[in-house]
Amino acid sequence: MRIQDSIANIKAIFKRELFSYFGSPVAYVFIIIFLLLLGFFTFNIGMFFESNQADFRGFFDWHPWVYIFLIPAVAMRLWAEDRRLGTIELLLTFPITVADAILGKFLAAWCFLGICLMLTFPLVFTVMYLGNPDLGVAFCAYVGSFLLAGAFLSVGIMTSSATRSQVISFILSVVLCLFLILSGYPPVLDSLYGWAPAWLVNLVSQLSFLTHFQSITRGVLDARDILYYASVMVFFLFVTGVIIQNRRTS
Amino acid sequence: MIEVKNITKDFGKMKAVDNVSFSVEKGEILGFLGPNGAGKSTTMRMITGFIPPTAGTAVIGGYDITEDSISARKKMGYLPENAPVYPDMTVHGYLDFCAQIRGYGPADRKRKIHETIERCFLTRVEYQNISTLSKGYRQRVCFAQSILHDPEYLIFDEPTDGLDPNQKHEVRLMIREMSEKKAILLSTHILDEVESVCTRAVIIANGCIVADDTPDNLKTRSSVHGAVCIAVATADEQALISVLRELDCVKQAEVLEKDEKQIHVRIYPKELKIPIADRIMIALREKDFKIESLFVEQGRLDEVFRKITL
């Protein structure tokens, strides 16, 4: 009974949030910028066509760097806006749990990002037309990118719950995401090699969004990588819940 | 029944609400009064489960808000201060969202929304975006949200704030009609509202309850309660006052104002239990004063309010 109620509540909040994305110009601006940025990186900087390879590496490698600025922008309004409007008082006095509210909001934003990601499909068709790419790898990479987006989003929703200011939320989550990406970047790891114990190097690299993302985009859909992203999301959403429970007053 | 038990809220060092207890039975409309910053909204936020109390609790229809919050919240309707609404939705969309949260299926939802929209006079703006509504309409939309699921317990934080006089009247009527089967707690700064709708009033100041009584009983605490006000056609003022003061049932008589046609006088009785209007009329008629109007003061809530909370 409780679970059915929860699902119904999550569904109601999900619908409202998703509707509110598309009811405002923000969504369309976001989609356009997302596609333009990805296109710019992939074709102008990544030399997608010049590489003469019918694969998607030059495309997906840019995703983390586009996400790092755009996803905090999507997430920053999730709770901050409710606080500003005072609707948080409504939401938290409805007969729903904090988890219902967080999941509804999170899933709506994630779904929105999924839609944005799907709008990049023309690129897949172009490559299919030009060459003979490995579609299995492309599929894996899309799954990986979607999971990565969810992980970024969970960080963003957490910072959004922690502050009333959307600007602070944005900056905090960019910095946090940057840290989570960079911890797997070769220069960072190189600086650890030599002096740090192997387990620490390993741990830091394991923590990184990037390490797991790269292995997925190579076409290896490992259960451990999926588990990693799932646990990142669960962790940050849980922290969000704790923050909201404790910050109800202001 | 809404039972508030020793509820306390500290914000840092400041005690916003200090050991407040009261209860609201079904059929009652409790008016919650107090100066700005007295802690009315804070108390209501604790009762509705928005903020956790530092100590004490509230029990709504048998469910403790700190222990079984969801069950308690299911039985409640809440209109928060400043009537928060989602500006990017239409009135219909917003109420549809609230009805989903309240667990109604599609068919029930349609009926409920239709009913509520009619009751709250929102038909004209049903498909209008909330961001384009005036303040009074937004207030009504949020009010509609709170009664949508026909809850047994209602908490209204300044329900008539921003409404025009006609709408104030309508909302008060609605609240009175609903009160038969419900327990209602409302906060307000409009003392007329307390007199016209509330069966009981709790006054708080600086987080503590300073009065808990019916509006009529509160009025008896007014200094003018039981005094008789008369208007007499212009005559010798000195003579008039001395006639009144000579009566043994009169404690004091004072001229309130004077114009070309009338003198207004307020007369305080010696003892509240003995009616003096009759004696005054006889005494004045004997001396050929012409009484043009006379009424007995019930007392003024605003005066009592000031006396208690300052």
Ligand SMILES: Nc1ncnc2c1ncn2[C@@H]1O[C@H](COP(=O)(O)OP(=O)(O)OP(=O)(O)O)[C@@H](O)[C@H]1O
């Ligand atoms: N989140 C908060 N943090 C710190 N202090 C707070 C907070 N919320 C309220 N207060 C303080 O608690 C006190 C009571 O506030 P409350 O809003 O309950 O007053 P009120 O009786 O509703 O006043 P009003 O008539 O103006 O609506 C005020 O002094 C206020 O400044």
Ligand SMILES: [Mg+2]
């Ligand atoms: Mg208030």
